[in-house]
Amino acid sequence: MTETVLQLRGVSRVHGTGDAATAALVDLDLDIHPGELVAVMGPSGSGKSTLLNLAGGLDSPTSGEVLVEGQNLQALSRRRLSALRRHSIGYVFQDFNLIDSLTLGENASLPLELDGTSVRKSRKAALQALEEVNIGDLVDRFPNQVSGGQQQRCAIARAFVGRRRLILADEPTGALDSVAGEEVLKLLRSRCDQGAAGLMVTHDARHAGWADRIVFLRDGSQVDSSAPLVARA
Ligand SMILES: Nc1ncnc2c1ncn2[C@@H]1O[C@H](COP(=O)(O)OP(=O)(O)OP(=O)(O)O)[C@@H](O)[C@H]1O
Numbered sequence: 001m002t003e004t005v006l007q008l009r010g011v012s013r014v015h016g017t018g019d020a021a022t023a024a025l026v027d028l029d030l031d032i033h034p035g036e037l038v039a040v041m042g043p044s045g046s047g048k049s050t051l052l053n054l055a056g057g058l059d060s061p062t063s064g065e066v067l068v069e070g071q072n073l074q075a076l077s078r079r080r081l082s083a084l085r086r087h088s089i090g091y092v093f094q095d096f097n098l099i100d101s102l103t104l105g106e107n108a109s110l111p112l113e114l115d116g117t118s119v120r121k122s123r124k125a126a127l128q129a130l131e132e133v134n135i136g137d138l139v140d141r142f143p144n145q146v147s148g149g150q151q152q153r154c155a156i157a158r159a160f161v162g163r164r165r166l167i168l169a170d171e172p173t174g175a176l177d178s179v180a181g182e183e184v185l186k187l188l189r190s191r192c193d194q195g196a197a198g199l200m201v202t203h204d205a206r207h208a209g210w211a212d213r214i215v216f217l218r219d220g221s222q223v224d225s226s227a228p229l230v231a232r233a
Pocket residue numbers: 015016022023024042043044045046047048049050051
């Protein structure tokens with residue numbers, strides 16, 4: 001059987017203590033397999049960002065377990081957790097988070113260079129990733145020299161570079177017009193079709209239509225799960 005890329009088992013997260021304690025996530029179970037793109041929807045404060053942060057090892061559960069490629073994140077040392085995050089997990093944010101003083105090629109190669117891969121090999125992999133998102137010709141441009149849609153494609157190339165199997169996306173189309181947004185969703189879909197697992201927060205039901213499943217959260221609990229309601233474009 002193919003390994004589950006992301007598993008949450010009975011995961012709860014309480015932020016704060018005493019009177020200020022907020023249950024952001026309550027006893028959540030979730031499995032994402034290779035090839036699957038899962039959308040997370042829910043009202044503001046329902047726990048979507050908390051879920052992404054836990055899945056990416058940026059935050060720890062108060063109880064329960066988070067496993068990425070079979071490894072329990074809570075059981076890893078800080079150093080091994082950082083290494084697993086760099087090797088296995090790619091992040092895409094609403095506001096791109098590119099470094100303005102680096103070219104698109106340098107931005108996309110950064111995760112590999114930080115991980116000790118030679119500059120030459122990292123740049124080659126970055127160019128491949130930029131080509132995968134159809135902006136290979138912009139490798140030497142700086143972020144302020146390209147459009148918002150092209151910046152987000154570079155951020156996606158940075159998330160894909162190397163062999164990351166878990167792609168986490170927080171409103172990846174939020175800052176884009178609908179055409180550029182659709183392109184971003186196509187790229188995420190295509191990476192998952194090639195065997196990655198994706199978890200994407202979105203407020204837009206049409207965008208969730210690109211997912212295999214939608215998880216609906218309310219007050220930190222999963223209230224429903226469904227196949228997409230809207231056909232893909
Ligand atoms: N660091 C924190 N300290 C205290 N409370 C927090 C913290 N982070 C989140 N919360 C609370 O946890 C709950 C879930 O927040 P979360 O950001 O995960 O929701 P969300 O669904 O992503 O919301 P939004 O759509 O507004 O981004 C909210 O009640 C929020 O106020």
